[in-house]
Amino acid sequence: MTTEAQILEAARRLNKVTFKTPHSPHRGVSELAAGFSPSETVSLESLICSIRDRDTRSSQGKISILESAKEIVRQLESPDGRAMELLMSFSIVPTLKIAMDMGVFKMLAIRSRITASEIAHQAKAEEEFVVRIMRVLVSIGVVTILSVRTYGSTRLSDFFTVPANAAGICVVNDQALRAVSRFSEYAAAHSYHNPTNTLTGPFQFALNTFESWFSWLSTRPHEAANFNLFMTGFRNSKPAWPMQFPAESIIFSGIPSSQDSSVTVVDVGGGFGHDLSLFAEKSTRKPGRLVCQDQESVIATVPSELAAGIEFVAHDFFREQPVRGARAYLLKHICHDWPHALALSILKNIKVAMEPGYSKILIMDLVMPEGKVPLAAASLDVAMMTGFSGAEREEKLWMELVDDAGLSVRKIWKGQDGDGLLEVVLEEDKDDITTKPRLTIAG
Ligand SMILES: C[S@@+](CC[C@H](N)C(=O)[O-])C[C@H]1O[C@@H](n2cnc3c(N)ncnc32)[C@H](O)[C@@H]1O
Structure with a gap:
């Protein structure tokens, strides 16, 4: 039974829900499932009932329980309580950063329970200060409190011991929060229009600079290391991209394995090559040549343990693509960093290198649904706007681009949570793409 059917069935039993159009009782429920609020609120009782029989083991069952549970919480909490919680959430990221810097998550991973005085001793901190930081972490469920001033680990505190996730805290605390710090001022001064210039956006306004975020990073090794590390594990709660999407069939379909020596994928702006490594790891056949391109400053810092099987080349994606006729040019989380005109330039610079009837561009980014999206996706869009004058795009904006x-x-x-993969081909290849492999690396 589907989620909608379950909610509807529960509603019928309780006879508590009336939908706007009496002749189409599914209407409110299907609007909810499509990310739109039903015209009339689904009652608390029917939401609670609808959860009862759902499958707690399947991922689909878990997602639908979570959605209903969130709606139940929304109905139970008072607006003033919720408003206060929202306003006070300013403390979360800095508190996470301080706890991480004091080594709290690592201590908890080793000991699983630890007292404030032990944390204070190990971190050379004041115990009363530790207690105040831990209070916030307990309230948001990152750690538990087992008895007075004694704390326990959780799956979240363990999550933040993984270097890429820890780097995420640093990037948001030290970079994204700074970029957003004068956003409302910037927006008012620009009459509430989307920023379109990467050198005069909210980031530059807040940091009083004319450098782009990427150029700012290129002269700050510590911040750049955190940014690049964060990218290697970004969204690692989701299945790897070659599992979320049928990458192997999109890339290999129709190519005989004898052509394994041609360039299969060029990861344009590929950072440390982590997405190519995942592709090679998940691939059931030899992946062929994999090329990772990024800025010189990034390529120079690729950790050697990540470099196996990948050719790393410094390349500015605002210049013509030197690898001609590759099967796929991957643009993962690239276009969202740029406003329309510059994203267009990135695409055009790849287009000239594409082999008609063979090459594809694979754009991987959010495809923003038009209804409700999770806070993480909506906020990521704000991060793109404030940091880069970029945008997470709805389908129609992708088509335009x-x-x-x-x-x-x-x-x-x-894919999951709004993730999308756009398979892009030359205009004339729209209906049919044959396999005519070519390999050249110019320059
Ligand atoms: C948001 S990260 C995405 C990294 C990777 N594709 C991923 O999905 O994890 C954007 C990447 O674009 C790179 N980049 C920025 N400007 C560039 C340019 N002009 N030429 C090449 N790479 C660039 C950055 O260094 C960074 O690695």
């Missing part, structure tokens, strides 16, 4: 580049979207693959 690809169309303006003189390319065609062959298919949009939908």
Whole structure:
């Protein structure tokens, strides 16, 4: 039984829910499932009932329970209580950063329970200060409190011991929060229009600079190391991209394995090559040549343990793509960093290198649903706007972008939580793509 059917069934039993159109009782429930609020609120009782019979083991069952549980919480909490909680959430990221810097998450991973005085001793901190920081972490469920001033680990505190996730705290605390710090002032001064210039956006306004975030990073090794490390594990709560999308069939379909020596994938702006490593790891056949391109400053710091099997090349994606006729050019979390005109330039610079009838561009980014999206996705869009004058795009904006580049979207693959993969081909290849492998690396 589907989620909608379960909610509806529970509603019928309780006879508590009336939907706007009496002749189409599914209406309110399907609006909810599509990310739109039903015209009339689904009652608390029916929401609670609807959870009862759901499968607690399947991921779909868990997602639907979580959605209903969130709606139950929303109905139970008072607006003033919730408003206060929202306003006071300013403390969360700095508190996480301080706890991480004091080594709390690592201590908890080793000991699983630890007292404030032990934390204070190990971190050379004042115990009363530790207690105040831990209070916030307990309230948001990052750690538990087992008895007075004694704390326990959770799955979240363990999560923040993973270096890429810890780097995420640093990037948000030291970089994204700074970029957003004068956002409302910036927005008012720009009459509430989307920023379109990467050198005069909210980031530059807040930091009093004319440097782009990426150029700012290129001269700050500590911040850059955190940024690049965060990217290697970004969203690692989700399945790896070659599992979320049928990467192998999109890339290999129709290519005989004898052509394994040609360039299969060029990861444009690929950071440390982590997405190519995942592709090679999940691939059931030899992946062929994999090329990772990024800025010189990033390529120079690729950790050697990540470099196996990948060719790393410094390349500015605002210049013509030197690898001609690769099967796939991957743009993962690239276009969202740039406003339309610059995202267009990135696409056009790849287009000239594409082999008609063979090459594809794989754009991986959020495809923003038009209804309700999770806070993480909505906030990521704000991070793109404030940090880079970029944007998370809805389907129609993606179509416009690809169309303006003189390319065609062959298919949009939908993944988890709004993740999307756009399979983009040359205009003339829209309906059919044959396999005519070529390999050249110019320059
Ligand atoms: C948001 S990160 C995405 C990294 C990776 N594709 C991923 O999904 O994890 C954007 C990447 O673009 C790179 N980048 C920024 N400007 C660039 C440029 N002009 N040429 C090449 N790479 C660039 C950054 O160094 C960074 O690695």
